[in-house]
Amino acid sequence: MLISRYSKPDFDPYGENSPEPEETLWPAPTATGPTSAVLSLPGSKSLTNRELVLSALADGPSLLRSPLHSRDSELMVEALRELGTVIEAVPGNGEYGDDLLITPVEELSGSTTIDCGLAGTVMRFLPPLAGLALGPTTFDGDDAARRRPMATTISSLRALGVDINDDGRPVLPFTVHGTGHIVGGEVTIDASLSSQFVSGLLLAASRFDNGLSLTHSGERLPSLPHIEMTIATLAARGVTVDSPATGQWVVAPGPIAAADVDIEPDLSNAAPFLAAALVTGGTVTITGWPNETTQIGARLADLLPLFGATVSRDGDRLTVTGGDGIRGVTLDLPEGGELVPNLVALAALASEPSTITGIGHIRHHETDRLAALVTEINKLGGKVTELPDGLHIEPAELHGGTWLSYEDHRMATTGAIIGLAVPGVQIENIDTTAKTLPQFTQLWHAMLGGHGA
Numbered sequence: 177m178l179i180s181r182y183s184k185p186d187f188d189p190y191g192e193n194s195p196e197p198e199e200t201l202w203p204a205p206t207a208t209g210p211t212s213a214v215l216s217l218p219g220s221k222s223l224t225n226r227e228l229v230l231s232a233l234a235d236g237p238s239l240l241r242s243p244l245h246s247r248d249s250e251l252m253v254e255a256l257r258e259l260g261t262v263i264e265a266v267p268g269n270g271e272y273g274d275d276l277l278i279t280p281v282e283e284l285s286g287s288t289t290i291d292c293g294l295a296g297t298v299m300r301f302l303p304p305l306a307g308l309a310l311g312p313t314t315f316d317g318d319d320a321a322r323r324r325p326m327a328t329t330i331s332s333l334r335a336l337g338v339d340i341n342d343d344g345r346p347v348l349p350f351t352v353h354g355t356g357h358i359v360g361g362e363v364t365i366d367a368s369l370s371s372q373f374v375s376g377l378l379l380a381a382s383r384f385d386n387g388l389s390l391t392h393s394g395e396r397l398p399s400l401p402h403i404e405m406t407i408a409t410l411a412a413r414g415v416t417v418d419s420p421a422t423g424q425w426v427v428a429p430g431p432i433a434a435a436d437v438d439i440e441p442d443l444s445n446a447a448p449f450l451a452a453a454l455v456t457g458g459t460v461t462i463t464g465w466p467n468e469t470t471q472i473g474a475r476l477a478d479l480l481p482l483f484g485a486t487v488s489r490d491g492d493r494l495t496v497t498g499g500d501g502i503r504g505v506t507l508d509l510p511e512g513g514e515l516v517p518n519l520v521a522l523a524a525l526a527s528e529p530s531t532i533t534g535i536g537h538i539r540h541h542e543t544d545r546l547a548a549l550v551t552e553i554n555k556l557g558g559k560v561t562e563l564p565d566g567l568h569i570e571p572a573e574l575h576g577g578t579w580l581s582y583e584d585h586r587m588a589t590t591g592a593i594i595g596l597a598v599p600g601v602q603i604e605n606i607d608t609t610a611k612t613l614p615q616f617t618q619l620w621h622a623m624l625g626g627h628g629a
């Protein structure tokens with residue numbers, strides 16, 4: 177296992193002997209009154225990591241304004257540097273750190289090892305770049321990353337002419353033997369377990385000798401908005417992705433344009449804060465909310481009203497106001513897996529039952545999120561049952577206790593939402609929020625102002 181700067185001590189996600197030393201527990205503040213907060217959030221993980229990749233493949237230097245600085249984006253920056261890309265921090269106007277100036281190299285170089293941490297975007301977006309690089313590149317990551325599916329990335333690149341050694345096990349670690357080019361052409365993949373298999377190929381496809389004709393053949397295709405985000409970021413840099421039919425994409429060979437890009441705030445990371453308005457019967461406003469976006473987090477504006485919230489827009493501000501209690505929901509949400517853990521917190525605090533389906537693929541996120549949610553909520557007295565592709569949540573009186581995070585930032589924030597209403601929730605490894613939002617606890621306390629105990 178590679179150790180990176182944000183790594184935490186190992187623990188067995190579901191083992192009896194998980195270490196829970198006192199000092200790693202974060203007492204989740206319980207709200208003593210309604211929230212009344214205006215917050216601005218750091219940049220989007222998904223946009224930052226796409227733009228970093230595209231900038232490394234582009235035909236000139238690119239500038240990312242207000243990018244995310246978090247574990248996942250740092251891992252992407254470090255990995256691209258390992259492949260030879262020059263990435264410099266330059267002062268900008270963003271509230272959350274420097275801008276990034278990315279200067280691509282003529283030819284990417286392998287002969288290195290890349291630490292993917294637990295970042296799906298690093299492990300699925302960079303193997304094609306390693307194929308375009310000259311020399312072998314070994315990919316590895318956290319222990320939990322070694323459980324995430326990689327077979328589709330590996331088999332699709334092989335089909336496109338890339339030599340990969342995975343010692344017969346299609347998971348991390350594996351080595352891509354880059355030759356400086358990828359033949360490309362036609363390939364059919366099964367992206368049922370992650371949209372990132374599609375995005376990873378599309379991002380680099382125009383740099384393949386013959387471009388790419390990609391077909392998804394599988395029982396479902398999760399997280400479609402993330403594929404639309406990939407297509408939109410490519411279009412903004414002059415690369416057209418044709419989609420002759422659902423689940424088919426064609427990219428012609430050609431350059432990727434350099435660009436100066438403003439990174440939007442991470443709207444999925446707005447979820448715990450906006451959920452807090454519902455839990456406390458208060459208001460939370462997020463600034464910088466884009467008018468148009470491909471981020472799935474934008475759907476919070478129509479999802480939270482289903483739980484009983486009122487949502488309003490005033491220019492670039494989105495405000496969520498809670499009402500009397502929380503309603504149950506029936507949702508099919510294959511497109512929004514990354515929002516699910518935080519929505520399940522609301523369902524667990526609702527006065528009516530909820531069912532959320534279409535989310536079997538979140539078993540393969542940072543942890544098995546269905547199992548983790550069932551385990552942790554039921555430990556606090558909840559009544560959550562796992563379905564073949566989702567969860568059913570019955571209303572229950574919850575009590576305090578230890579909430580394990582499973583190295584999963586969204587499990588950690590889910591525990592924090594529950595803790596607003598349930599005294600005595602202690603969150604193990606709250607620092608795992610650094611994956612996409614290192615400022616989580618500061619922002620959480622700021623949101624509560626004087627209304628947290």
Ligand SMILES: O=C(O)C1=C[C@@H](OP(=O)(O)O)[C@@H](O)[C@H](O)C1
Pocket residue numbers: 221222223296297369370371372375398399402513514537
């Ligand atoms: O491409 C991306 O940036 C992402 C795609 C989605 O992955 P899955 O399709 O694996 O759900 C999402 O859940 C993840 O947080 C980010």
Ligand SMILES: C=C(OP(=O)(O)O)C(=O)O
Pocket residue numbers: 294295296297513514541542586612
């Ligand atoms: C699934 C997620 O992350 P990743 O990009 O590592 O897949 C997530 O952030 O919810």
